[in-house]
Amino acid sequence: MRGLFCAAASLVVIAASVPACAGGIYVVENGQGNNPVAVKKEASALAAVPVLPNGKQNQGFKYGMLYDLPGAATHVMRGHVDAKGSIAVHDGALPYILYVISGSGKLSLNDKGGGQIGEVAYKPDDVIVFQPNTLHGWTNGDTAFEFLGVELPAPQK
Incomplete structure (x- = not known):
């Protein structure tokens, strides 16, 4: 659980440093003499995602990986949904922490058949933590x- 909170805190710090349009990605590493050095990484562009792997249609959704933490199976992702857009019902196999930079709308919670069983109204600065396989x-x-x-590694059993 402590790792989840640390990841959430890291996400908030990253989010605060990334503006709505693409900014720089800096990885702070130990350099010569264990002195910190900032290494600038190339940001990937967001790609349109009109259809999810499950075949369901999205509207105005773009997504991309900002950073892949080497050896940790942890990915920092960036997403955009146009005004009045949508992301179809889906699940993620891995734990995922999402930070809302801007926009508001409804997150539907769905049963195994895809029917809506609840919803969350999201707004800027909300943090939403998804457990694996939640529709x-x-x-x-x-x-x-x-x-x-932030997509985290699968929990250890």
């Missing part, structure tokens, strides 16, 4: 929805 979908409001996500 959900997104319906965005009147402004673009921008988010950062």
Whole structure:
């Protein structure tokens, strides 16, 4: 659980440093003499995701990986959903922490058949933690929805 909180705190720090449009990605490493040095990494562009792997249609959804933490199976992701756009009902196999940068709308919570059983109204600065294999979908409001996500490694049993 402590690791989850540390990851959430890291996500908030990263989110605070990444503006709505693409900014720089800096990895602070130990350099010569164990002195910290910032290494600039190339940011990947967001790619349109019109259809999810399960075949369901999205509207105005773009997604991309900002950083892959070497050897840790942890990925920092970036997403955008156009105003009035949506992300179809899906699940993620891994734990995922999402930070809402901008936008508001509804996160649907869905049963195994895809039917809605609940919802969460999301807004800027919300942090949403997804446990593995939880079905959900997104319906965005009147402004673009921008988010950062951290995909974590599978929990150890």
